[in-house]
Amino acid sequence: MNEKSVGIVETKYFTFAEPPNEMLLESGEKLGPVTLAYETYGKINSSADNAVLITHALSGDAHVAGCHSKNDRKTGWWDFMVGPGRPFDTDKYFVICSNVIGGCKGSTGPTSVNPQTGKPYNLNFPVVTIGDMVKAQKELMGHLSVKKLLTVVGGSMGGMQVLEWAIKYPDMVATAMPIATTSRLNAQGIAFDEVGRQAIYADSNWKGGDYSDYKLIPAQGLSVARMLAHITYLSEESMHEKFGRRLREKERYGYDFTTDFEVESYLRYQGESFIKRFDANTYLYITKAMDYFDLTRDFGTLENAFKGVSAKFMVLSFSSDWLFPTAHSKEIVRALTVNRKKVTFCEIPSPYGHDAFLLRNEYMEKMVTDFLTYAYDK
Amino acid sequence: MNEKSVGIVETKYFTFAEPPNEMLLESGEKLGPVTLAYETYGKINSSADNAVLITHALSGDAHVAGCHSKNDRKTGWWDFMVGPGRPFDTDKYFVICSNVIGGCKGSTGPTSVNPQTGKPYNLNFPVVTIGDMVKAQKELMGHLSVKKLLTVVGGSMGGMQVLEWAIKYPDMVATAMPIATTSRLNAQGIAFDEVGRQAIYADSNWKGGDYSDYKLIPAQGLSVARMLAHITYLSEESMHEKFGRRLREKERYGYDFTTDFEVESYLRYQGESFIKRFDANTYLYITKAMDYFDLTRDFGTLENAFKGVSAKFMVLSFSSDWLFPTAHSKEIVRALTVNRKKVTFCEIPSPYGHDAFLLRNEYMEKMVTDFLTYAYDK
Numbered sequence: 001m002n003e004k005s006v007g008i009v010e011t012k013y014f015t016f017a018e019p020p021n022e023m024l025l026e027s028g029e030k031l032g033p034v035t036l037a038y039e040t041y042g043k044i045n046s047s048a049d050n051a052v053l054i055t056h057a058l059s060g061d062a063h064v065a066g067c068h069s070k071n072d073r074k075t076g077w078w079d080f081m082v083g084p085g086r087p088f089d090t091d092k093y094f095v096i097c098s099n100v101i102g103g104c105k106g107s108t109g110p111t112s113v114n115p116q117t118g119k120p121y122n123l124n125f126p127v128v129t130i131g132d133m134v135k136a137q138k139e140l141m142g143h144l145s146v147k148k149l150l151t152v153v154g155g156s157m158g159g160m161q162v163l164e165w166a167i168k169y170p171d172m173v174a175t176a177m178p179i180a181t182t183s184r185l186n187a188q189g190i191a192f193d194e195v196g197r198q199a200i201y202a203d204s205n206w207k208g209g210d211y212s213d214y215k216l217i218p219a220q221g222l223s224v225a226r227m228l229a230h231i232t233y234l235s236e237e238s239m240h241e242k243f244g245r246r247l248r249e250k251e252r253y254g255y256d257f258t259t260d261f262e263v264e265s266y267l268r269y270q271g272e273s274f275i276k277r278f279d280a281n282t283y284l285y286i287t288k289a290m291d292y293f294d295l296t297r298d299f300g301t302l303e304n305a306f307k308g309v310s311a312k313f314m315v316l317s318f319s320s321d322w323l324f325p326t327a328h329s330k331e332i333v334r335a336l337t338v339n340r341k342k343v344t345f346c347e348i349p350s351p352y353g354h355d356a357f358l359l360r361n362e363y364m365e366k367m368v369t370d371f372l373t374y375a376y377d378k
Numbered sequence: 379m380n381e382k383s384v385g386i387v388e389t390k391y392f393t394f395a396e397p398p399n400e401m402l403l404e405s406g407e408k409l410g411p412v413t414l415a416y417e418t419y420g421k422i423n424s425s426a427d428n429a430v431l432i433t434h435a436l437s438g439d440a441h442v443a444g445c446h447s448k449n450d451r452k453t454g455w456w457d458f459m460v461g462p463g464r465p466f467d468t469d470k471y472f473v474i475c476s477n478v479i480g481g482c483k484g485s486t487g488p489t490s491v492n493p494q495t496g497k498p499y500n501l502n503f504p505v506v507t508i509g510d511m512v513k514a515q516k517e518l519m520g521h522l523s524v525k526k527l528l529t530v531v532g533g534s535m536g537g538m539q540v541l542e543w544a545i546k547y548p549d550m551v552a553t554a555m556p557i558a559t560t561s562r563l564n565a566q567g568i569a570f571d572e573v574g575r576q577a578i579y580a581d582s583n584w585k586g587g588d589y590s591d592y593k594l595i596p597a598q599g600l601s602v603a604r605m606l607a608h609i610t611y612l613s614e615e616s617m618h619e620k621f622g623r624r625l626r627e628k629e630r631y632g633y634d635f636t637t638d639f640e641v642e643s644y645l646r647y648q649g650e651s652f653i654k655r656f657d658a659n660t661y662l663y664i665t666k667a668m669d670y671f672d673l674t675r676d677f678g679t680l681e682n683a684f685k686g687v688s689a690k691f692m693v694l695s696f697s698s699d700w701l702f703p704t705a706h707s708k709e710i711v712r713a714l715t716v717n718r719k720k721v722t723f724c725e726i727p728s729p730y731g732h733d734a735f736l737l738r739n740e741y742m743e744k745m746v747t748d749f750l751t752y753a754y755d756k
Contacts, residue, residue, distance in 0.1 A: 027633035127633040187617040187641045188609060194642045195605045197635070198649070202598035204582040220580035227573045228606055231566060239565040245672060253670055255405035255505040257575070257662060260669070263565045264572045271576070284635060291638070292631055294623060 004083040005075070006041040006090050009066035011106055013037055014098075016139045019115075023136065029126035033115070036140050037062045037106025038098035041082060042090035044146065049174075050376065051146040052088055053137065054078065054097040055154030055161035057358075058229075058286050059278055061105035064097040065090075080360050087368040088153075092376065096144065100161075101136045102128040102286055104279040111212070111279050122281055123209035130157070130293045134164040141172070150376055152311075153177035153368070155357035156324060157286070160293045163332070166311040167295070175375045176311040177368065180321055180357040182328035183302055183335075184294040189323060192232055193287040196225030200280045209281050222280040223271030230270045235320035235353035239263060302335040309336075313343040314371045316364060318356040344371065382461040383453070384419045384444035384468050389484055391415055392476075394517045397493075401514065407504035411493070414518050415440045415484025416476035419460060420468035422524065427552075428754065429524040430466050431515065432456065432475040433532030433539035435736075436607075436664050437656055439483035442475040443468075458738050465746040466531075470754065474522065478539075479514045480506040480664055482657040489590070489657050500659055501587035508535070508671045512542040519550070528754060530689075531555035531746070533735035534702060535664070538671045541710070544689040545673070553753045554689040555746065558699055558735045560706035561680055561713075562672040567701060570610055571665040574603030578658045587659050600658040601649030608648045613698035613731035617641060680713040687714075691721040692749045694742060696734040722749065 015035045017023040022032030039062045044051060054064050056077070065082035067075055082088040088095050099107040102125070110125035117124075141149070152165040152173055159181020166176040185193070203221025205211050211218055231239075243263035247253070250260070259265045299305035313336055317329035326347045336343040348363045350356040357364070393413045395401040400410030417440045422429060432442050434455070443460035445453055460466045466473050477485040480503070488503040495502075519527070530543040530551055537559020544554040563571070581599025583589050589596055609617075621641035625631070628638070637643045677683035691714055695707035704725045714721040726741045728734040735742070 027631075029633070123635070127631075184623060186614060187621040187623065187639075188612075188614045190623070190639050191605075191609045191617065191641050191645055194639075194645055195602060195609065198598075198605060198646070199577055199580070199602045202577070202581060202602055220576075224573060224577045224580055224602065227569075227576060231569045231573065234566075236564060236566045239569065243565040245562060245565065245568070245675070253405075253505075255407070257501070257579075257666070261565075261568050261572075263569050267569055267572060268576070288635070297623070 002083075004085050005079065006066035006083045008069065009039055009041060009063070009076070010068070011037050011039055011062055013106065014140050014143050016143070023132075025126055025132050026129045027127055031101070031108070031126055034101060034108045034136055034139075035106070035112075036098045036101065036136055038096060038140060039063055040144070041065060041095045042093050044094040044144075048146065049148060049150060050093045051149050052093045052095045052372075053141070053149050053152045053165070054082070054088070054095060055137070055152065055158035056097060056100065057154070057156035057158050058290070059274070060158070061103070062097050062099040064095070077358065081365070081368070087365050087372065093150065093372070094146075096140070096146070098137055098140050100133040100286070102133065102282065102289060104282040110209075110281040110285055120212050122212065125281070125285065127288055128285060129289050130160045130164050131168065133289065134161050134168060137161070137165075138169060138172070147172065149173050151175040151177055151372060153179070155179040156181055156354065157290050160290065163295065166309045166313070167305055170308050170310045173311040175314070175371070177314045177316065177371070178329075178332065179316045179364075180318055180324050180354055182324050183305070183332055184296055185291055190291050192228065193291055196228055197284050197287060199224040199228070200284060203280075206280060211280070217275065218280045219275045222275050222278065222283060225283060226274040227267045227271040230267060232323045233353055233355040235322065235351055237320055238351050238353055241351065302331060303338045306335050306339045306341060309339075309341060312375065313341065314367065315343060315345045316367065317347045318350045318352070318354070319347055320351050321354045321356065323354040380461075382463050383457065384461045386447065387417055387419060387441070387444035387454070388446070389415050389417055389440055391484065392518050392521050394521070401510075403504055403510045404507045405505055409479070409486070409504055412479060412486045412514055412517075413484070413490075414476045414479065414514055416474060416518055417441055418522070419443060419473045420471050422472040422522075426524065427526060427528060428470060429472045429474060429527050430750075431519070431527050431530045431543070432460070432466070432473060433515070433530065433536035434475060434478065435532070435534035435536050436668070437652070438536070439481070440475050440477040442473070455736065459743070459746070465743050465750065471528065471750070472524075474518070474524070476515055476518050478511040478664070480511070480660065480667060482660040488587075488659040488663055498590050500590065503659070503663065505666055506663060507667050508538045508542050509546065511667065512539050512546060515539070515543075516547060516550070525550065527551050529553040529555055529750060531557070533557040534559055534732065535668050538668065541673065544687045544691070545683055548686050548688045551689040553692070553749070555692045555694065555749070556707075556710065557694045557742075558696055558702050558732055560702050561683070561710055562674055563669055568669050570606065571669055574606055575662050575665060577602040577606070578662060581658075584658065589658070595653065596658045597653045600653050600656065600661060603661060604652040605645045605649040608645060610701045611731055611733040613700065613729055615698055616729050616731055619729065680709060681716045684713050684717045684719060687717075687719060690753065691719065692745065693721060693723045694745065695725045696728045696730070696732070697725055698729050699732045699734065701732040
C-alpha cells in the first residue's frame with residue numbers, strides 16, 4: 001500500500017428514523033428506519049472545523065479511500081484524492097463519505113428488507129431525491145457531531161448533492177466543490193437514463209422489480225444500461241485513442257455476431273463487471289433521482305436557488321465532458337455571480353470525458369488542495 | 379397529394395443470382411437467389427444519361443417518394459426531394475432506389491426464406507457489407523439498362539454506398555453526393571451499434587435469432603436499440619428545444635416509474651413504432667454492415683481509396699450532427715483533394731443533428747438542385 005494511503009478502513013453503519021419517527025421524503029412518503037453506510041478517515045479537530053464530506057456518483061459508495069483488508073487489492077473509488085499528503089489530507093481533515101439512501105452499498109434502498117413485510121422493498125421502495133439523500137447525510141453529520149462542513153465535494157451526481165447541501169443547509173457549509181455536474185439534466189441526459197431503465201424493464205428476469213423473489217437477476221438488461229451509460233462517460237476522442245477500430249484478437253472481420261472490435265469487448269466487460277457490483281432496481285431509483293434534480297424548477301430560477309448560500313464555491317468542469325458539459329457549470333457560476341457569491345471556476349483540460357473526475361489529474365488535485373488549504377488556513 | 383408529388387408509385391422486384399450462379403459476397407459466402415425491391419420514378423432518356431440512384435439509410439427502404447395508393451397518407455422517406463420540380467426532378471431524371479440486401483423491406487435478407495431449408499434464414503443469413511449492397515444494386519442497374527449514373531446520392535449509410543459506388547464502379551458514376559456520412563465509423567459509433575445489438579440479444583424473445591419459429595418478436599430489445607439510436611440521430615440542442623424538461627401530462631413529478639418527461643414519452647413512441655416496421659435480426663445485420671465499412675482498411679489510406687474515382691463529388695454535412703460529424707466529411711474532402719478530384723463541400727447549418735438529411739432544408743435542396751442541374755446540362 002502506498003505511504004499516502006489511509007490504510008485499512010472499515011465501513012460503519014448509522015441507523016435513524018426508527019418508526020414512528022420516519023424520515024419524511026420529498027415525495028411525501030415516509031421511510032424508516034434508515035441506515036447509512038459510511039466511512040471516515042482522519043480525526044475531527046478540537047474546533048470541529050475540519051470536516052470534509054465527499055458525496056458519490058451513481059454507482060459509487062462510501063468506500064472512497066484505502067482498503068478493506070490487507071489482501072484487498074482494490075482501493076476506494078477516489079483513493080488518490082484522500083490520504084496523508086493528498087488533496088483531502090487525512091492528517092489535517094476529517095473526511096466522511098456515506099452511501100446514498102436508495103443505494104445498494106449498505107444504505108437503505110430497494111434491496112433492503114421492508115420491516116413491514118419482511119421482504120425486500122423492490123419497487124415498493126419510495127422514490128428518493130437528491131434532497132432526500134442530503135437530508136439523510138445531515139442526520140449522519142449530527143451523529144458524528146459535525147456542525148459545520150469545511151467543504152462538501154463530489155462529482156456528477158455527487159456534485160448535485162454538493163449544490164443541494166449549500167442551498168438547503170447554508171449555515172453548515174463553509175465551501176462547496178461541485179465537479180463535472182449540473183443544476184439539472186438536459187433532455188438528452190434524461191433520454192439516456194430512460195433508455196437504460198427501459199433496458200432493465202425489458203429483461204424478462206426483471207419480473208416487475210421482484211426478481212429477488214425468483215432468485216433471478218436482470219443481468220442482461222442492467223448490462224445494456226451500463227454499456228450505454230459508459231459510452232456517455234467517455235469522450236469520442238478518448239474512445240478513439242483507446243480503441244479506434246482495432247480488432248479483438250483477429251486479423252480479419254469475423255462476418256458473424258461474435259466480438260469483432262476491441263471497443264465491443266471492452267463494453268461487454270464493463271457491462272458484465274457492473275452486474276456483479278450493482279443492483280438493477282437501484283439503478284432505476286438512482287437515475288430517477290438524477291432526472292428529478294432541477295434547481296430551476298424548485299426555485300423558479302437558478303439565481304433564486306443560490307440567493308441564500310453562504311459557502312464559497314469552486315466549480316470544476318472537464319473540457320471533453322459532453323454529458324455534463326462545461327456550459328452547465330458555467331450556468332452555475334453565472335447564477336452564483338449574479339448573487340455576488342464567491343466562486344472560483346475552472347474548465348480542466350482533459351480528453352477523458354465525464355469520467356475524468358474519477359481519474360488522476362494534476363490540475364484537479366492542485367486546485368482542490370489549494371482551495372481547501374486556503375479555506376482551512378484562512 | 380401535392381402537385382409536385384410523383385403520385386401513386388409501385389414497388390417492383392428484381393431477382394438474380396439464381397443457383398448455381400449465386401452472388402459471391404465479400405465474406406466469401408455465396409447468396410442466391412437475390413431479390414431486390416426497388417422503385418423508379420421518371421423515365422430514362424434517349425441518351426440514357428439521366429439516371430439517379432438514391433441509396434437509403436439503416437431503416438430506409440425503396441419507397442423514396444409518392445404514395446402506394448390513393449388512401450396512403452404516408453409519403454416515401456425523401457418525398458420532398460423527389461418529384462416534378464423538386465431537386466431530383468422526375469420530369470428530367472430517371473430516379474431509382476432499391477432496398478439493400480440484408481434488409482427487411484422486400485429485398486433478400488434474414489427474414490427471407492432460405493431455399494435450401496424452406497425456413498427463414500434468420501442468423502444463417504450471411505453477413506453482408508456495404509460493398510455487397512452496392513454489388514447487388516449494380517445488377518439492378520443492368521436489369522434497368524442503366525450503364526451510367528448521373529449521380530449516386532444518399533445520407534448516412536446511404537452515403538457509405540455512394541462512396542463505395544464511386545470507388546468500385548468509377549466508369550458508371552458521373553457524380554456522387556455523400557451526405558452526412560463517413561468513410562468509417564469511429565469507436566463511439568461502433569459502440570452505440572454494439573449496445574443496440576446487445577439490447578436485442580438480451581430480449582428473451584430473440585431466441586438466438588429464431589424468434590419467428592416461436593411466433594415471437596424481440597420487441598422490447600429492438601425498441602431499446604431504436605430509442606438509443608434515436609438519441610444519437612438528434613442533437614442535444616434540438617432535444618432541448620423540442621422537449622426540454624417538460625413533464626408529460628402532469629404538473630408534478632410522479633415519484634414512480636411511469637412516464638414523467640415528454641422526452642421519455644417521445645422515445646418510447648419511437649421505440650414502439652419502430653418494432654412495427656422493422657425486424658430485429660435485420661437490425662443486427664445492417665448495423666454490422668455499417669461497422670465493417672472502412673475505406674482506410676480496404677485501401678491502406680483514404681487517399682488511396684479515392685485514387686481511381688472519376689465522379690465529381692458534392693459532400694454535405696450538417697453542423698449539429700455528432701454521429702457523423704463534419705470532421706468525417708472533411709476527411710473525405712481532403713482525401714479527394716489530395717487526389718486532385720473535383721469536390722464541392724458544404725457544412726449545412728442545421729440544429730437537427732444527424733437526422734437533418736431527412737428533413738426539409740433549403741440549403742440542401744438548393745445545393746442538390748444546382749449541382750445536379752450543372753452536371754446534367756453541362
